[in-house]
Amino acid sequence: MQNLSAPEPFRLAATGPLAGTVSVPGDKSISHRALMLGALAIGTTRITGLLEGEDVLATAAALRAMGADIERTGAGEWTVHGVGVGGLLQPETALDMGNSGTSTRLLMGLVASHPITATFVGDASLSKRPMGRVIDPLSLMGASFMASPGGRLPLTMTGLCPAVPLEYTLPVASAQVKSALLLAGLNTPGQTVIIEPTPTRDHSERMLAGFGATLDIEETPEGRRITLHGEAELKPQTIIVPGDPSSAAFPMVAALIVPGSDVRITNIGINPTRAGLIEVLQAMGADITLENARTVGGEPVADLHVRHSPLTGIDVPPAIAPSMIDEFPILFVAAACAQGTTRTTGLEELRVKESDRLATMAKGLAAIGVKVEEQEDGLTIQGTGGDPLPGLGNSGTQIATKLDHRIAMSFAVAGLAARSPILIDDRRPVATSFPNFLALMTGLSAEIS
Structure with missing residues (x-):
């Protein structure tokens, strides 16, 4: 099991559009x-x-x-x-x-x-x-x-x-x-x-x-x-095993929020009980096309073609939560970059994940300059309207991920659309679900430091 005794801080940055074709680890x-x-x-x-x-x-x-x-x-x-x-x-x-x-x-x-x-x-x-x-x-x-x-x-x-x-x-x-x-x-x-x-x-x-x-x-x-x-x-x-839609969520949102980006993610499971994030992002205006739809081993699979898109905040229906419960941290990042307000409810389950994901995301978003309100069962986020996220500035502080792999990757993606760096406190929890996350992102032209 992973040794978490010596944290390894990191950050991602974008020097231009993200582009390329990638595959993510198995579901x-x-x-x-x-x-x-x-x-x-x-x-x-x-x-x-x-x-x-x-x-x-x-x-x-x-x-x-x-x-x-x-x-x-x-x-x-x-x-x-x-x-x-x-x-x-x-x-x-x-x-x-x-x-x-x-x-x-x-x-x-x-x-x-x-x-x-x-x-x-x-x-x-x-x-x-x-x-x-x-x-x-x-x-x-x-x-x-x-x-x-x-x-x-x-x-x-x-x-x-x-x-x-x-x-x-x-x-x-x-x-x-x-x-x-x-x-x-x-x-x-x-x-x-x-x-x-x-x-x-x-x-x-x-x-x-x-x-x-x-x-x-x-x-x-x-x-x-x-x-x-x-x-x-x-x-x-x-x-x-098809590609994991929960892992595909990170390069997908990255492509949506970095201007000029055009990314394909191949062989992703699109089981209706797992595809809620795609549905919500499309409702926000995301340009996401499902290509080459097919069935593999009894599971529906497709390739995702994702292009940078201006997003608009919505009220996310609580009924969709079970089909995207692990993807809410990265959705909150997309909401932070959207025009207007995104409201989420019915997310009590997020408080008993690898961390209290509502509290951890709310604190981290506030630290990078996002207007966010935390409720018992969700977050309300006021987006930047497509302007860059403020970031952490030169404060020397780090985003506390609470050993949660999805928190770490979500704020790493946020760093691609930030005016100043967003430093993540530890890269190693990422290995629990997405061992090649950083390699994949650098392959799309992101920079890691």
Whole structure:
């Protein structure tokens, strides 16, 4: 896991338009799930385009510790020799999740229906994140937990086999909680039913069906009802991971706010449950064209052609939040460069991410001269109307990222449209999701210092 003892400050600057064709790392959500379901299939699953960031590597290491044979055969190419549903083994040491909340919550679901005990540990940032929303329903399935105060890591859990099938309505929109329960249901007799009042990203459902699990999905007055038939037998697959839309968000917004820019981003997943940022930016006036639309491995994919555009502030509908929840930090940067006011609501979830993203973004935006108001569930941002952001001036201060990779990349992009430098306190958290972010940006003619 990353060593955060010695920060590495950095900044980006633009000396002219951004231009070029780039590809971003594989989708983080799909990469996690491909490894996990491959580990539960009997036979060999082959994955290409896997995101080789620290979060996904934490998932791979934990699955190895529980008996799966996982090996890297080339750049982004991995093979997983699975142990079968119910075949995970007792890990000999604690499972180090680094900074990855997705790894932690989904693997807790896997362990919940196995007769094993596992201890989850993480870095300082992850150890502040509450796990109660997963602990509560998994406890109803029979798993037992010894967690740190507030339901946080370090946490030790013991699964139950056979686990108790569950019908559960998600109290908050969370793809991680939904996925954890579906993974627990794979080794649980009978039917595990999850009711989702607000739709969230559906990668787990798509991939479970692809691996051979039986799912019934229906729309009801209460929401989306997902029924998983337990004691499944999963068949190995060949998985092609599309580019991560959450990573594509950074060069996309960079191209929109740097005058004269013209950028293509290839092979991006445009799953409707993940494409909210594109929809919102287009509503603000962004020139974003989807080209070469196609389906790869059951996921819709396209190339994005993005040109510099004057943006106009809007009221972002709260209903769209689940489809772009990780992209709000970079949307706030786009809003800061727009004409007029952008208002966001319904974003309480951002307070329990890698950092309190509402508070951290509000403080950072104010530091670089943006007019911003923080509410309990969102931010209201008054844009510059296309004028350069003021930046930090010569104060010598830095943007405090709170070890949050998306905060670091968002303010780095803001620096491309700033009158004076925007210095980020640490580049290393970026490696959790986008290891080649700086190389990609310099390839588009940005300058790093």
